[in-house]
Amino acid sequence: MGTSLPRRSAGDGRPMSMEAQLPTRERLLSVAMRLFWEKGYNSTSVADILRESDTNSGSLYHYFPTKKDLLVGVLERYRDGIEPMLLLPVWEGIEDPLERVFALLAGYRRLLLDSDFRLGCPIGNVALEIAKPEPEVRERLVQNFEAWTGAVERCMVEAGDRIPGDVDRRALAAFALTAMEGGVMLARAYQDIGPFDAAVDRFRDYMARLGLQG
Amino acid sequence: MGTSLPRRSAGDGRPMSMEAQLPTRERLLSVAMRLFWEKGYNSTSVADILRESDTNSGSLYHYFPTKKDLLVGVLERYRDGIEPMLLLPVWEGIEDPLERVFALLAGYRRLLLDSDFRLGCPIGNVALEIAKPEPEVRERLVQNFEAWTGAVERCMVEAGDRIPGDVDRRALAAFALTAMEGGVMLARAYQDIGPFDAAVDRFRDYMARLGLQG
């Protein structure tokens, strides 16, 4: 009995989260993803991660020799989660490719509001937080931006002749990312969704004027 | 003799910088501005600031009871420096208000290139680095963004009927800020000026299409 049940008990009175049932390595990544997102990389200590994941130091350093290695693992999970965890939910029931672009932006809007402006883009945070990222980290940041931009670019391509043929789809997708990141930054500083909405409105207006000129 | 000369000698062999001649409080602010910009707030230790400013701990804590107070002072100096230190230099010899907007953006481009992508917008860095800024800090971040946006808005207003009357000048200025911040973030992550140029190009194209449709 109980052979493959989670070996850790909730006997300390703390509520048992879903994270608690994961195997150690996954549990560490899951908790680190959340804490890096909420508090930032530098402001999250290894001790924070050990406590919230109910893991011992020896186990963490068994899987991740340094804190930076843990960040690399987290960035890879963000990257691999863009399709299933970010795009799939916000694109549910939306077929129109251009509507999908704005549904994605609306997802960040929702996140800002639901978190009272504590959560924005986890990649953008790390990108500005770490002044001189080591190559391992920087490469994963770029991979995340590339995956995001690539997905939006495919929407722009699928929009076909609704966008004039001479407009660079890739550049349009990159501009959506730029506007999102800038909008998230300002909304968090102002603690007001206004600057984010303003950025999306300008981007939407740009798209509209592009179309009108086809 | 030597009554009002800087009381600190360069006898330790290190080169004497211009910062070294400032009174203590100014010297601390000057060095902290530079280090927060280069390394970020969290990654700059009080010890770093003391070493680079050749100051004793007691003096720093005499002027700034906590590290956060020092950050507040730095943010106020960034804010007050926007006109004289940022705008005045890049607008030198440029009278056309719309050209001034792009000259400002070109200033950030220059900064990224000259610093090999180590320096971007010091305000944007802090805005994303500090997950839950205390009110004192957050207010100064907003003041910086407001001062920047206000200056660009005045350019848009001065452009008069070159921008159609029904276009919101303030919204246009805010979009310039959004594009700049997003562009700087991506350029630093990619270590490539391409993403920044792409953002400015899209913004310029948007401005052009606005004008054409007046």
Add this chain to the structure above:
DNA sequence: GTCTATAAAAGGATAGAC
């Protein structure tokens, strides 16, 4: 792979003489 214990350094901040 997991556990406890702890090292070793860096962090922000303070005390008290001058």
Add this chain to the structure above:
DNA sequence: GTCTATCCTTTTATAGAC
């Protein structure tokens, strides 16, 4: 206002038994 010395906490990381 400045100086030296130092406190106390937190930090990342390691040792070595199980």
